[in-house]
Amino acid sequence: MPYIQIDMLEGRSAEQIKKVVKDITEVMVNDANASADAVNIVVRESRKDHIAVGGVLKSEM
Amino acid sequence: MPYIQIDMLEGRSAEQIKKVVKDITEVMVNDANASADAVNIVVRESRKDHIAVGGVLKSEM
Amino acid sequence: MPYIQIDMLEGRSAEQIKKVVKDITEVMVNDANASADAVNIVVRESRKDHIAVGGVLKSEM
Amino acid sequence: MPYIQIDMLEGRSAEQIKKVVKDITEVMVNDANASADAVNIVVRESRKDHIAVGGVLKSEM
Amino acid sequence: MPYIQIDMLEGRSAEQIKKVVKDITEVMVNDANASADAVNIVVRESRKDHIAVGGVLKSEM
Amino acid sequence: MPYIQIDMLEGRSAEQIKKVVKDITEVMVNDANASADAVNIVVRESRKDHIAVGGVLKSEM
Structure with a gap:
């Protein structure tokens, strides 16, 4: 612990994800x-047609 | 918020998912x-060999 | 399955939560x-000082 | 319920996953x-470049 | 990793939870x-009026 | 989206949590x-006897 789950839209580059996990661990x-080596992060990328805000899929926006 | 995570077996159509997120937001x-635009939904579809009930994978049923 | 996790701000009444799980299962x-008895729902209520949008806790809004 | 979510690195065999869900249900x-048929498990496999420990992606280790 | 989230009805004893995390790690x-020290488990206990199966809260069963 | 779930040991101050959500949103x-107002974060604090690493509860360490 801490365990951090990041659900986000697919499409970020490998470089962006690399920076996100490094900087979130620093935070x-x-x-x-927290001690750095206790910070576990999983990044889950979802397709636009699997994420909705306000009842509308991102793929419909 | 609210944030809703839906884990379900893969295989629903785009149309079904579109209706699910719309109707759940309405609920x-x-x-x-809740205000509609605060409702965030992620749909995660899993393969039959990654979901188990009663200790048995769906792919084994 | 499906398994549905609802994270939302604390404060809804028992009646509201009862209706939410009934109506989401119907959706x-x-x-x-889905078959109704396969639909599992967990509702998790969070305090205002544990939920943030746009980098600001709900308790600060 | 209980509902168990297993996030792990991709690469386990079908046989390993089959055994994991059976044995975790037994636990x-x-x-x-718990009654066995109430135990729901989802297994989510993640790529090395989507899992980090100590701020470093598994793909960078 | 692996990271395991266990959502279950409240009421298990400390001894039961201690045994669950030990035995699931062994599995x-x-x-x-997996290497034992990489296995992270969080147990979340929910009230009966926050868990539903088949559209009915456990507190209504 | 992005939606970020932070599971961590209980005990951080309100000030620490306020800073964590602000800084993670900035990351x-x-x-x-990401656009700031699309970043949703929930912080879940767990008791020591509900978190385990290596098969041992934090409360046993």
Whole structure:
């Protein structure tokens, strides 16, 4: 712990995901006193036709 | 918020998923006073060999 | 399956939650051909100071 | 219920996953008095470049 | 990883939960070649009026 | 979206949680091109006797 699950729209580059996990881990260390090696992150990318806001799929927006 | 995660067996049509997210959002608005544009839904479809009930994978049923 | 997780702000009444799970189950039966007794729902209520949108906690809004 | 979500690195065999869900269901029955047919499990496999520990993606280790 | 989330009805004893996490970790080591210290488990207990099967809350059954 | 779930040990201060959600949102904006107001975060704090690493509850460590 902490365990962080990131659900987001597919399409980010490998470089972006690499930076996201590095920087979020830093936030948990700096702001919440977590030890870095205890921070587990899973990134789940979803298709536009599997994510909805306001009852409308992203693929319909 | 509310944030709703739907894990289900793969295989529904795009039309079914479109209707599910629309109707679930309506339920949250009508039954729980949520504002529609605050309702976030992610749909995750899983393969039969990744879902189990009673210790048996759906692919084994 | 389907398994549905609802994360929302605390404060809904027992009656509202009762209606939400009933109506969401109906949506899954009508729109996604699920069988009612396979629909599992967990409702998790969170405090305002544990939910954030746009980087700001609901308790700060 | 109980509902169990297993997020793990991709690459396990079908046989391994079959055994995991069977044995975890047995644990819930033996240790937590769950009835087997109430135990729902979803297995989600993630790519190495979507899982991080200590701020570093598994694909970078 | 693996990261395991267990959502279940409240009411298990501390001893039961202690045994569940120990035995589930053993399953992941024996069946899925995980290393024990990489297995992270969170147990979330829910009230009967926050869990539903078949559209009916456990508190209504 | 993105939707971020943070499961962590209970005990952080309100100030720490406030900073975590602010800074994580900034990471998603800067590193993943998310728009701030689309970033939803829920923080779930768990008791030591509900979190395990390596098969041992934090409360047993």
